[in-house]
Amino acid sequence: MAACPHGEKLVLDELPMPTDRDAAWRIMQAAGKQAGDVVRYDGGYALTAVDTVQAAMREPGIFSSKQVFDMLGSPVPMVPIGFDPPEQTRYRRILQPFFSPRRMRQLEDSLRQQLADLLDPLADRDEVEFISEVAGVFPTQAFLTLFGLPLEQRDQFIEWKDACLALSDAAGAGATADSEVFVQGQQKAGELFGYLTHLVQTRRGVPGDDVLSQLLCLEGEDELSTEEALGLCFLFVLAGLDTVTDTLGFGMERLARNPDRRQELVDDPSLIEAAVEELTRLDPPAPFVPRLTTEATVIGGQELPAGTRVMSFLAVANRDEDLFADPYSIDFHRPENPHVSFGMGPHRCLGSHLARLEMRLFYEEWHKRFPEYAIAPGTEPTVKWPRGTIGLTSLHLVLGGGEASGR
Numbered sequence: 001m002a003a004c005p006h007g008e009k010l011v012l013d014e015l016p017m018p019t020d021r022d023a024a025w026r027i028m029q030a031a032g033k034q035a036g037d038v039v040r041y042d043g044g045y046a047l048t049a050v051d052t053v054q055a056a057m058r059e060p061g062i063f064s065s066k067q068v069f070d071m072l073g074s075p076v077p078m079v080p081i082g083f084d085p086p087e088q089t090r091y092r093r094i095l096q097p098f099f100s101p102r103r104m105r106q107l108e109d110s111l112r113q114q115l116a117d118l119l120d121p122l123a124d125r126d127e128v129e130f131i132s133e134v135a136g137v138f139p140t141q142a143f144l145t146l147f148g149l150p151l152e153q154r155d156q157f158i159e160w161k162d163a164c165l166a167l168s169d170a171a172g173a174g175a176t177a178d179s180e181v182f183v184q185g186q187q188k189a190g191e192l193f194g195y196l197t198h199l200v201q202t203r204r205g206v207p208g209d210d211v212l213s214q215l216l217c218l219e220g221e222d223e224l225s226t227e228e229a230l231g232l233c234f235l236f237v238l239a240g241l242d243t244v245t246d247t248l249g250f251g252m253e254r255l256a257r258n259p260d261r262r263q264e265l266v267d268d269p270s271l272i273e274a275a276v277e278e279l280t281r282l283d284p285p286a287p288f289v290p291r292l293t294t295e296a297t298v299i300g301g302q303e304l305p306a307g308t309r310v311m312s313f314l315a316v317a318n319r320d321e322d323l324f325a326d327p328y329s330i331d332f333h334r335p336e337n338p339h340v341s342f343g344m345g346p347h348r349c350l351g352s353h354l355a356r357l358e359m360r361l362f363y364e365e366w367h368k369r370f371p372e373y374a375i376a377p378g379t380e381p382t383v384k385w386p387r388g389t390i391g392l393t394s395l396h397l398v399l400g401g402g403e404a405s406g407r
Protein backbone atom coordinates (compact mmCIF):
# COMPACT_ATOMS: atom_id res chain seq x y z
CA MET A 1 0.00 0.00 0.00
CA ALA A 2 2.22 2.80 -1.29
CA ALA A 3 -0.39 5.57 -0.96
CA CYS A 4 -0.53 5.14 2.81
CA PRO A 5 -3.97 6.17 4.00
CA HIS A 6 -4.10 7.20 7.64
CA GLY A 7 -2.58 4.65 9.99
CA GLU A 8 -1.02 2.44 7.30
CA LYS A 9 2.67 2.13 6.55
CA LEU A 10 4.28 3.54 3.45
CA VAL A 11 5.84 0.65 1.49
CA LEU A 12 8.79 2.07 -0.40
CA ASP A 13 9.22 -0.78 -2.90
CA GLU A 14 5.69 -0.19 -4.18
CA LEU A 15 6.25 3.44 -5.11
CA PRO A 16 6.21 4.31 -8.85
CA MET A 17 9.88 5.35 -8.62
CA PRO A 18 11.22 3.55 -11.73
CA THR A 19 9.03 5.42 -14.22
CA ASP A 20 7.80 8.55 -12.43
CA ARG A 21 9.90 9.65 -9.49
CA ASP A 22 8.04 12.94 -9.02
CA ALA A 23 4.83 10.92 -8.53
CA ALA A 24 6.69 8.85 -5.92
CA TRP A 25 7.86 12.00 -4.07
CA ARG A 26 4.27 13.33 -4.16
CA ILE A 27 2.98 10.15 -2.51
CA MET A 28 5.62 10.38 0.22
CA GLN A 29 4.94 14.08 0.68
CA ALA A 30 1.17 13.51 1.03
CA ALA A 31 1.79 10.73 3.55
CA GLY A 32 4.12 13.04 5.49
CA LYS A 33 1.57 15.84 5.59
CA GLN A 34 -1.08 13.48 6.87
CA ALA A 35 1.24 12.22 9.61
CA GLY A 36 2.72 15.54 10.82
CA ASP A 37 6.00 15.14 8.88
CA VAL A 38 6.96 11.92 10.69
CA VAL A 39 5.48 9.00 8.79
CA ARG A 40 5.68 5.25 9.37
CA TYR A 41 7.24 3.30 6.53
CA ASP A 42 8.12 -0.35 6.24
CA GLY A 43 11.64 0.23 7.64
CA GLY A 44 10.87 2.58 10.56
CA TYR A 45 9.94 6.27 10.57
CA ALA A 46 10.48 8.77 7.77
CA LEU A 47 11.05 12.50 8.18
CA THR A 48 9.49 14.46 5.33
CA ALA A 49 9.91 18.19 6.04
CA VAL A 50 12.99 20.39 6.41
CA ASP A 51 12.16 21.06 10.10
CA THR A 52 12.07 17.41 11.14
CA VAL A 53 15.04 16.48 8.92
CA GLN A 54 17.00 19.31 10.51
CA ALA A 55 15.97 18.27 14.04
CA ALA A 56 17.35 14.76 13.47
CA MET A 57 20.48 15.56 11.47
CA ARG A 58 21.61 18.23 13.92
CA GLU A 59 21.22 15.96 16.96
CA PRO A 60 23.75 13.16 16.36
CA GLY A 61 23.80 12.17 20.05
CA ILE A 62 20.20 10.97 19.73
CA PHE A 63 20.05 10.20 15.98
CA SER A 64 23.22 8.16 15.48
CA SER A 65 24.96 7.49 12.20
CA LYS A 66 27.52 5.24 13.91
CA GLN A 67 24.88 2.75 15.05
CA VAL A 68 23.57 2.42 11.48
CA PHE A 69 27.04 1.73 10.11
CA ASP A 70 27.99 -0.62 12.97
CA MET A 71 25.13 -2.85 11.85
CA LEU A 72 26.65 -3.15 8.35
CA GLY A 73 29.82 -4.72 9.78
CA SER A 74 32.34 -3.03 7.47
CA PRO A 75 35.87 -4.54 7.69
CA VAL A 76 37.35 -1.00 7.76
CA PRO A 77 36.20 1.98 9.86
CA MET A 78 33.93 4.10 7.60
CA VAL A 79 35.69 7.42 8.22
CA PRO A 80 33.94 9.82 8.87
CA ILE A 81 30.34 8.72 8.25
CA GLY A 82 30.42 5.66 10.49
CA PHE A 83 31.21 7.78 13.56
CA ASP A 84 29.34 10.24 15.75
CA PRO A 85 30.85 13.32 17.38
CA PRO A 86 33.32 13.68 19.08
CA GLU A 87 35.30 11.13 16.96
CA GLN A 88 33.61 12.35 13.79
CA THR A 89 34.40 15.99 14.72
CA ARG A 90 38.09 15.13 14.83
CA TYR A 91 37.95 13.51 11.39
CA ARG A 92 36.11 16.48 9.92
CA ARG A 93 38.60 18.93 11.43
CA ILE A 94 41.44 17.01 9.75
CA LEU A 95 39.69 16.50 6.40
CA GLN A 96 37.79 19.74 5.87
CA PRO A 97 40.75 21.90 4.67
CA PHE A 98 41.48 19.39 1.90
CA PHE A 99 37.97 19.71 0.45
CA SER A 100 37.38 23.46 0.64
CA PRO A 101 36.12 25.35 -2.44
CA ARG A 102 39.59 26.91 -2.80
CA ARG A 103 41.33 23.52 -2.82
CA MET A 104 38.81 22.10 -5.26
CA ARG A 105 39.36 25.00 -7.66
CA GLN A 106 42.95 23.78 -8.11
CA LEU A 107 41.47 20.82 -9.99
CA GLU A 108 39.45 23.00 -12.34
CA ASP A 109 41.83 23.21 -15.33
CA SER A 110 42.60 19.52 -15.30
CA LEU A 111 38.93 18.50 -14.99
CA ARG A 112 37.87 20.92 -17.73
CA GLN A 113 40.48 19.44 -20.07
CA GLN A 114 39.30 15.94 -19.21
CA LEU A 115 35.75 16.93 -20.13
CA ALA A 116 36.95 18.30 -23.46
CA ASP A 117 38.69 14.98 -24.12
CA LEU A 118 35.52 13.07 -23.24
CA LEU A 119 33.04 15.26 -25.12
CA ASP A 120 34.95 16.25 -28.28
CA PRO A 121 34.84 12.74 -29.77
CA LEU A 122 31.02 12.83 -29.52
CA ALA A 123 30.84 15.77 -31.96
CA ASP A 124 30.22 13.58 -35.01
CA ARG A 125 27.77 11.28 -33.26
CA ASP A 126 23.97 11.44 -33.54
CA GLU A 127 23.28 9.67 -30.29
CA VAL A 128 24.97 8.98 -26.95
CA GLU A 129 24.20 6.73 -23.99
CA PHE A 130 24.90 9.46 -21.53
CA ILE A 131 25.23 7.38 -18.33
CA SER A 132 27.84 4.86 -19.48
CA GLU A 133 29.69 7.17 -21.87
CA VAL A 134 29.86 10.43 -19.87
CA ALA A 135 28.24 10.63 -16.41
CA GLY A 136 29.54 7.22 -15.38
CA VAL A 137 33.17 7.92 -16.21
CA PHE A 138 33.86 11.58 -15.42
CA PRO A 139 33.39 11.36 -11.59
CA THR A 140 35.81 8.43 -11.45
CA GLN A 141 38.37 10.50 -13.35
CA ALA A 142 37.81 13.34 -10.87
CA PHE A 143 38.45 10.95 -7.99
CA LEU A 144 41.66 9.65 -9.62
CA THR A 145 42.79 13.25 -10.19
CA LEU A 146 42.07 14.17 -6.56
CA PHE A 147 44.08 11.18 -5.35
CA GLY A 148 46.93 11.66 -7.86
CA LEU A 149 46.28 8.34 -9.62
CA PRO A 150 46.68 7.69 -13.37
CA LEU A 151 43.51 8.09 -15.46
CA GLU A 152 44.34 4.77 -17.17
CA GLN A 153 43.01 3.11 -14.01
CA ARG A 154 39.54 4.52 -14.63
CA ASP A 155 37.87 1.43 -16.03
CA GLN A 156 39.39 -0.80 -13.37
CA PHE A 157 38.06 1.53 -10.67
CA ILE A 158 34.62 1.57 -12.25
CA GLU A 159 34.57 -2.23 -12.22
CA TRP A 160 35.63 -2.34 -8.55
CA LYS A 161 33.16 0.36 -7.55
CA ASP A 162 30.23 -1.33 -9.35
CA ALA A 163 31.02 -4.63 -7.67
CA CYS A 164 31.26 -3.01 -4.21
CA LEU A 165 27.95 -1.18 -4.67
CA ALA A 166 26.28 -4.36 -5.97
CA LEU A 167 27.62 -6.13 -2.89
CA SER A 168 26.19 -3.54 -0.52
CA ASP A 169 22.84 -3.63 -2.41
CA ALA A 170 22.82 -7.42 -2.22
CA ALA A 171 23.59 -7.31 1.52
CA GLY A 172 20.74 -4.81 2.01
CA ALA A 173 18.37 -7.06 0.06
CA GLY A 174 19.31 -10.07 2.21
CA ALA A 175 21.28 -12.02 -0.46
CA THR A 176 23.00 -15.15 0.86
CA ALA A 177 26.78 -15.34 1.21
CA ASP A 178 27.04 -18.01 -1.51
CA SER A 179 25.04 -16.05 -4.13
CA GLU A 180 26.94 -15.10 -7.29
CA VAL A 181 26.70 -11.35 -6.75
CA PHE A 182 28.01 -11.77 -3.21
CA VAL A 183 30.96 -13.99 -4.15
CA GLN A 184 31.90 -11.82 -7.13
CA GLY A 185 31.42 -8.62 -5.12
CA GLN A 186 33.64 -9.88 -2.34
CA GLN A 187 36.35 -10.86 -4.77
CA LYS A 188 36.36 -7.41 -6.41
CA ALA A 189 36.11 -5.62 -3.05
CA GLY A 190 39.13 -7.68 -1.97
CA GLU A 191 41.07 -6.53 -5.05
CA LEU A 192 40.18 -2.89 -4.34
CA PHE A 193 41.15 -3.39 -0.70
CA GLY A 194 44.53 -4.80 -1.72
CA TYR A 195 45.12 -1.96 -4.17
CA LEU A 196 44.20 0.74 -1.63
CA THR A 197 46.26 -0.89 1.13
CA HIS A 198 49.33 -0.84 -1.09
CA LEU A 199 48.56 2.76 -2.09
CA VAL A 200 48.26 3.97 1.51
CA GLN A 201 51.49 2.19 2.47
CA THR A 202 53.50 3.60 -0.42
CA ARG A 203 52.13 7.15 -0.13
CA ARG A 204 52.62 7.52 3.62
CA GLY A 205 55.19 10.19 4.45
CA VAL A 206 55.95 10.88 0.76
CA PRO A 207 55.16 14.52 -0.08
CA GLY A 208 52.95 15.06 -3.13
CA ASP A 209 50.44 17.49 -4.64
CA ASP A 210 47.44 15.21 -4.31
CA VAL A 211 45.03 15.06 -1.38
CA LEU A 212 45.86 11.49 -0.37
CA SER A 213 49.62 12.11 -0.17
CA GLN A 214 49.03 15.26 1.85
CA LEU A 215 46.67 13.52 4.24
CA LEU A 216 49.20 10.74 4.72
CA CYS A 217 51.95 13.25 5.52
CA LEU A 218 50.06 14.61 8.55
CA GLU A 219 51.81 13.90 11.83
CA GLY A 220 51.01 14.00 15.53
CA GLU A 221 47.38 13.97 16.64
CA ASP A 222 46.11 14.47 13.07
CA GLU A 223 47.88 11.39 11.70
CA LEU A 224 45.43 8.86 10.26
CA SER A 225 46.16 5.17 10.89
CA THR A 226 46.35 2.86 7.87
CA GLU A 227 42.90 1.49 8.77
CA GLU A 228 41.40 4.97 9.00
CA ALA A 229 42.94 6.03 5.68
CA LEU A 230 41.68 2.85 4.03
CA GLY A 231 38.16 3.41 5.35
CA LEU A 232 38.22 6.95 4.05
CA CYS A 233 39.35 5.81 0.58
CA PHE A 234 36.60 3.17 0.51
CA LEU A 235 33.98 5.69 1.53
CA PHE A 236 35.08 8.03 -1.26
CA VAL A 237 34.65 5.25 -3.78
CA LEU A 238 31.19 4.43 -2.41
CA ALA A 239 29.98 8.01 -1.76
CA GLY A 240 31.76 10.14 -4.33
CA LEU A 241 31.35 8.43 -7.70
CA ASP A 242 27.77 7.27 -8.32
CA THR A 243 26.33 10.29 -6.50
CA VAL A 244 27.69 12.66 -9.17
CA THR A 245 26.90 10.20 -11.99
CA ASP A 246 23.29 9.92 -10.83
CA THR A 247 22.77 13.65 -10.27
CA LEU A 248 24.14 14.43 -13.74
CA GLY A 249 21.95 11.73 -15.30
CA PHE A 250 18.80 13.05 -13.64
CA GLY A 251 19.74 16.65 -14.45
CA MET A 252 20.31 15.93 -18.13
CA GLU A 253 17.05 13.99 -18.33
CA ARG A 254 15.14 16.96 -16.89
CA LEU A 255 16.87 19.37 -19.27
CA ALA A 256 16.24 17.09 -22.24
CA ARG A 257 12.54 17.01 -21.37
CA ASN A 258 12.39 20.79 -20.81
CA PRO A 259 13.87 22.54 -23.87
CA ASP A 260 13.06 26.01 -22.48
CA ARG A 261 15.18 25.43 -19.40
CA ARG A 262 17.95 23.90 -21.53
CA GLN A 263 17.87 26.91 -23.83
CA GLU A 264 18.17 29.24 -20.84
CA LEU A 265 21.53 27.64 -19.97
CA VAL A 266 22.73 27.85 -23.57
CA ASP A 267 21.76 31.53 -23.81
CA ASP A 268 23.10 32.50 -20.39
CA PRO A 269 25.82 30.20 -18.99
CA SER A 270 26.02 32.39 -15.87
CA LEU A 271 22.85 30.54 -14.78
CA ILE A 272 24.73 27.24 -14.61
CA GLU A 273 25.68 27.55 -10.93
CA ALA A 274 22.01 28.11 -10.03
CA ALA A 275 21.06 25.23 -12.35
CA VAL A 276 23.43 22.88 -10.50
CA GLU A 277 21.68 23.74 -7.22
CA GLU A 278 18.19 23.46 -8.69
CA LEU A 279 18.79 20.13 -10.44
CA THR A 280 20.47 18.76 -7.30
CA ARG A 281 17.46 19.94 -5.26
CA LEU A 282 15.03 18.07 -7.50
CA ASP A 283 17.03 14.85 -7.64
CA PRO A 284 19.22 14.07 -4.65
CA PRO A 285 20.99 10.79 -5.53
CA ALA A 286 21.07 9.72 -1.87
CA PRO A 287 17.53 10.71 -0.94
CA PHE A 288 17.13 8.45 2.11
CA VAL A 289 19.55 9.22 4.96
CA PRO A 290 19.37 6.74 7.85
CA ARG A 291 19.91 7.17 11.59
CA LEU A 292 19.21 5.02 14.67
CA THR A 293 17.86 6.53 17.89
CA THR A 294 20.16 6.03 20.89
CA GLU A 295 17.41 6.79 23.43
CA ALA A 296 13.66 7.37 23.57
CA THR A 297 12.84 10.72 21.99
CA VAL A 298 10.07 12.83 20.50
CA ILE A 299 10.30 14.34 17.01
CA GLY A 300 7.53 16.21 15.22
CA GLY A 301 5.23 15.20 18.08
CA GLN A 302 5.94 11.50 17.45
CA GLU A 303 7.33 9.39 20.32
CA LEU A 304 10.08 7.03 19.23
CA PRO A 305 11.69 4.34 21.40
CA ALA A 306 15.47 3.81 21.52
CA GLY A 307 16.74 1.75 18.58
CA THR A 308 14.23 3.14 16.05
CA ARG A 309 15.41 3.48 12.46
CA VAL A 310 14.70 7.03 11.30
CA MET A 311 15.13 8.01 7.67
CA SER A 312 15.36 11.59 6.40
CA PHE A 313 13.59 11.81 3.03
CA LEU A 314 15.70 14.55 1.46
CA ALA A 315 13.88 14.73 -1.89
CA VAL A 316 10.58 15.25 -0.08
CA ALA A 317 12.04 17.91 2.24
CA ASN A 318 13.34 19.62 -0.91
CA ARG A 319 9.74 19.97 -2.08
CA ASP A 320 8.56 21.77 1.06
CA GLU A 321 6.16 24.48 -0.21
CA ASP A 322 7.06 26.75 2.72
CA LEU A 323 10.60 27.04 1.33
CA PHE A 324 10.23 26.43 -2.39
CA ALA A 325 7.49 28.06 -4.46
CA ASP A 326 6.06 25.62 -7.01
CA PRO A 327 8.51 22.97 -5.78
CA TYR A 328 8.06 20.42 -8.58
CA SER A 329 9.03 22.91 -11.30
CA ILE A 330 12.57 23.67 -12.50
CA ASP A 331 13.44 27.28 -11.73
CA PHE A 332 16.95 28.71 -12.15
CA HIS A 333 15.89 32.03 -10.64
CA ARG A 334 14.90 31.06 -7.11
CA PRO A 335 16.02 33.87 -4.76
CA GLU A 336 17.30 31.19 -2.37
CA ASN A 337 17.76 27.45 -2.71
CA PRO A 338 18.26 25.98 0.77
CA HIS A 339 17.95 22.36 -0.43
CA VAL A 340 19.22 19.54 1.76
CA SER A 341 20.54 17.21 -0.95
CA PHE A 342 24.03 17.38 0.60
CA GLY A 343 22.60 16.68 4.06
CA MET A 344 22.98 18.98 7.04
CA GLY A 345 24.54 19.02 10.48
CA PRO A 346 27.89 17.37 11.31
CA HIS A 347 27.76 14.78 8.50
CA ARG A 348 27.01 17.34 5.78
CA CYS A 349 28.64 16.11 2.56
CA LEU A 350 32.42 16.46 2.70
CA GLY A 351 32.63 16.28 -1.09
CA SER A 352 29.95 18.88 -1.89
CA HIS A 353 32.43 21.42 -3.29
CA LEU A 354 34.04 18.80 -5.51
CA ALA A 355 30.61 17.57 -6.65
CA ARG A 356 29.49 21.13 -7.43
CA LEU A 357 32.70 21.81 -9.36
CA GLU A 358 32.34 18.62 -11.41
CA MET A 359 28.72 19.41 -12.26
CA ARG A 360 29.30 23.08 -13.10
CA LEU A 361 32.23 22.23 -15.41
CA PHE A 362 30.21 19.48 -17.04
CA TYR A 363 27.18 21.68 -17.80
CA GLU A 364 29.46 24.45 -19.11
CA GLU A 365 31.47 22.20 -21.41
CA TRP A 366 28.48 20.15 -22.57
CA HIS A 367 26.30 23.13 -23.55
CA LYS A 368 29.17 24.79 -25.44
CA ARG A 369 29.28 21.73 -27.67
CA PHE A 370 25.73 20.37 -27.63
CA PRO A 371 23.14 23.14 -27.33
CA GLU A 372 20.41 20.81 -28.57
CA TYR A 373 19.62 17.33 -27.35
CA ALA A 374 16.57 15.25 -26.53
CA ILE A 375 15.58 11.85 -25.17
CA ALA A 376 16.08 9.34 -28.00
CA PRO A 377 12.69 8.29 -29.41
CA GLY A 378 11.64 4.82 -28.33
CA THR A 379 13.76 4.91 -25.17
CA GLU A 380 12.49 5.48 -21.63
CA PRO A 381 15.00 6.27 -18.88
CA THR A 382 14.14 4.30 -15.74
CA VAL A 383 15.29 4.62 -12.14
CA LYS A 384 17.16 1.75 -10.45
CA TRP A 385 14.76 0.67 -7.74
CA PRO A 386 14.47 -0.47 -4.99
CA ARG A 387 17.80 0.95 -3.84
CA GLY A 388 19.19 3.19 -1.12
CA THR A 389 20.74 5.51 -3.67
CA ILE A 390 18.96 6.18 -6.94
CA GLY A 391 19.97 6.93 -10.51
CA LEU A 392 19.01 6.19 -14.10
CA THR A 393 20.04 2.85 -15.60
CA SER A 394 20.57 4.54 -18.98
CA LEU A 395 19.85 7.81 -20.75
CA HIS A 396 19.87 7.71 -24.54
CA LEU A 397 20.15 11.22 -25.96
CA VAL A 398 19.93 12.32 -29.58
CA LEU A 399 22.35 15.13 -30.26
CA GLY A 400 21.45 18.08 -32.44
CA GLY A 401 17.94 18.87 -33.54
CA GLY A 402 16.72 15.24 -33.47
CA GLU A 403 13.10 14.39 -32.77
CA ALA A 404 12.26 15.08 -29.11
CA SER A 405 10.46 12.69 -26.83
CA GLY A 406 9.15 15.07 -24.15
CA ARG A 407 6.75 14.23 -21.40
Ligand code: HEM
Nearest residue numbers: 080081239240243244247341342343346347349350351355
Ligand atom coordinates in the same frame (compact mmCIF):
# COMPACT_ATOMS: atom_id res chain seq x y z
C1 HEM B 1 25.88 15.31 -6.09
C2 HEM B 1 26.77 14.65 -5.41
C3 HEM B 1 26.66 14.30 -3.94
C4 HEM B 1 25.57 14.30 -3.12
C5 HEM B 1 24.14 14.73 -3.44
C6 HEM B 1 26.03 13.87 -1.81
C7 HEM B 1 25.21 13.73 -0.69
C8 HEM B 1 25.66 13.46 0.58
C9 HEM B 1 24.84 13.40 1.75
C10 HEM B 1 23.31 13.59 1.78
C11 HEM B 1 25.63 13.15 2.81
C12 HEM B 1 25.21 13.04 4.28
C13 HEM B 1 24.96 11.62 4.69
C14 HEM B 1 24.50 11.52 6.13
O1 HEM B 1 24.21 12.52 6.77
O2 HEM B 1 24.41 10.38 6.60
C15 HEM B 1 26.98 12.99 2.32
C16 HEM B 1 28.08 12.70 3.09
C17 HEM B 1 29.33 12.48 2.57
N1 HEM B 1 29.75 12.65 1.26
FE1 HEM B 1 28.59 13.24 -0.29
N2 HEM B 1 27.37 13.61 -1.88
C18 HEM B 1 27.80 13.87 -3.16
C19 HEM B 1 29.10 13.76 -3.64
C20 HEM B 1 30.19 13.44 -2.88
C21 HEM B 1 31.55 13.38 -3.37
C22 HEM B 1 32.00 13.73 -4.78
C23 HEM B 1 32.33 12.95 -2.33
C24 HEM B 1 33.81 12.68 -2.27
C25 HEM B 1 34.72 13.41 -2.73
C26 HEM B 1 31.46 12.77 -1.18
C27 HEM B 1 31.88 12.38 0.06
C28 HEM B 1 31.08 12.35 1.18
C29 HEM B 1 31.57 11.97 2.51
C30 HEM B 1 33.00 11.56 2.85
C31 HEM B 1 30.47 12.06 3.37
C32 HEM B 1 30.45 11.74 4.87
C33 HEM B 1 30.63 13.01 5.67
C34 HEM B 1 30.58 12.78 7.16
O3 HEM B 1 30.08 11.76 7.61
O4 HEM B 1 31.07 13.65 7.90
N3 HEM B 1 30.17 13.07 -1.55
N4 HEM B 1 26.98 13.21 0.94
